[in-house]
Amino acid sequence: MIDKLITPALRTPKLVLALIAIAFVVCGAIGTRAAARLSNGGFVSTHSESDLALAEAPVAAAAGTGRAAGMSADAIVQT
Known part of the structure; x- marks a missing residue:
């Protein structure tokens, strides 16, 4: 099973790197949108x-x- 994934990756390393770069950019774009929506406050314990x-x-x-x-x-x- 894993041989079917590894063999094409070894034949086309530039394609694999390009796909990784695209995935990195997409994840970064999604991550910045998520970070903007997260609250930086809320619960405050005055007894901490x-x-x-x-x-x-x-x-x-x-x-x-x-x-x-x-x-x-x-x-x-x-x-």
Whole structure:
């Protein structure tokens, strides 16, 4: 079964490369249309660790605590 696919491909490598190039362009065109339709937002968790860290960052910098004062990441987690 696979011999029926491989033999013509080995006889006409330029045709195979041309078909691959066409498929690449078509997939790229479809992909850009799909990317434009995807939402870049929606669910926002205000209790996520990263959101809480962002919310505390200005407070830590103003108070002189956190990395701004030279503390390690372990010390920040323990406080």
